[in-house]
Amino acid sequence: GPDHGHWSYADKAQWQLEYPYCGGQMQSPINIDTNSTIFSPELQPVVLAGCNLDPSEQLSLMNNGHTVVLQLPGSLTIAGGYPQEHRAMQLHLHWGSPAGPGSEHTVDGRRYDGEIHMVYYNPSYESIKEAMRQPGGLAVLAAFLQVGPEDNVHYQPLLEQLDEIQEEGKETAVAGFNIEGLLPTNLGRYYRYSGSLTTPPCYQTVNWTVFNQTVLLSKEQISLLETTLQGDDDKDLQNNFRLTQSLHGRKVLASFQ
Numbered sequence: 732g733p734d735h736g737h738w739s740y741a742d743k744a745q746w747q748l749e750y751p752y753c754g755g756q757m758q759s760p761i762n763i764d765t766n767s768t769i770f771s772p773e774l775q776p777v778v779l780a781g782c783n784l785d786p787s788e789q790l791s792l793m794n795n796g797h798t799v800v801l802q803l804p805g806s807l808t809i810a811g812g813y814p815q816e817h818r819a820m821q822l823h824l825h826w827g828s829p830a831g832p833g834s835e836h837t838v839d840g841r842r843y844d845g846e847i848h849m850v851y852y853n854p855s856y857e858s859i860k861e862a863m864r865q866p867g868g869l870a871v872l873a874a875f876l877q878v879g880p881e882d883n884v885h886y887q888p889l890l891e892q893l894d895e896i897q898e899e900g901k902e903t904a905v906a907g908f909n910i911e912g913l914l915p916t917n918l919g920r921y922y923r924y925s926g927s928l929t930t931p932p933c934y935q936t937v938n939w940t941v942f943n944q945t946v947l948l949s950k951e952q953i954s955l956l957e958t959t960l961q962g963d964d965d966k967d968l969q970n971n972f973r974l975t976q977s978l979h980g981r982k983v984l985a986s987f988q
């Protein structure tokens with residue numbers, strides 16, 4: 732993809748020097764102040780289509796030095812909850828370390844253990860490259876990962892392969908599975924706002940959905956995520972989250988009261 736190689740979460744204050752959008756007024760992630768959200772009953776439940784990927788389908792799982800990325804087929808689409816259909820591109824995770832949590836968004840100042848992002852693009856644009864640069868060109872479905880009492884079996888296809896891609900740049904194959912299992916069961920309760928990619932180039936073209944219900948993983952699964960991968964210069968890949976950005980007057984809508 733575009734040149735993302737040399738930035739890191741250590742120098743996130745300098746991103747805007749190289750990538751001007753990162754200093755913009757519609758940046759992500761944000762803190763969601765639940766007392767200031769606006770109930771919007773027109774926000775319909777998110778509906779996914781084509782998410783039960785056949786096990787014969789092989790998906791690329793890669794450590795790109797900043798996160799673990801699962802490439803998704805364009806046959807997986809958002810069929811409800813957005814003005815028009817969007818096609819899947821990839822999903823990736825954000826996490827912390829054994830010393831603390833690592834979600835990107837926060838709710839009333841609370842940071843969760845981790846966060847999954849499913850990235851989609853609006854196919855009415857000529858190409859993904861084009862869609863990425865246009866307002867409303869991208870949709871990201873975000874859900875918080877939280878420590879719960881037992882293993883989340885839906886995350887095993889991803890987590891059991893992490894030891895295959897410990898080093899930056901390593902890639903492995905994952906057999907198709909039900910992608911919807913990675914999200915909360917209730918896709919009707921969510922926050923919606925206009926923001927950006929949380930990584931350079933920070934394009935301000937993302938229509939964000941942050942689900943209210945969290946996804947529960949076991950302590951062992953969260954710990955595996957926090958302690959297996961290495962980023963650039965062989966340091967542990969941890970705390971790969973951007974700090975929350977100012978709303979600059981943006982409103983956060985809620986599909987629920």
Ligand SMILES: NS(=O)(=O)c1c(F)c(F)c(SCCc2ccc(C(=O)O)cc2)c(F)c1NC1CCCCCCC1
Pocket residue numbers: 732733735795797798800820821823848850863871927928929930931932
């Ligand atoms: N939260 S997020 O959605 O902004 C996000 C991150 F926070 C991310 F940290 C990432 S990974 C870092 C950016 C990156 C690195 C390499 C490559 C590549 O080799 O193709 C691609 C991207 C990452 F990939 C994404 N999502 C990508 C943003 C980068 C360019 C558009 C492609 C889909 C979304």
Ligand SMILES: [Zn+2]
Pocket residue numbers: 823824825848929
């Ligand atoms: Zn992300």
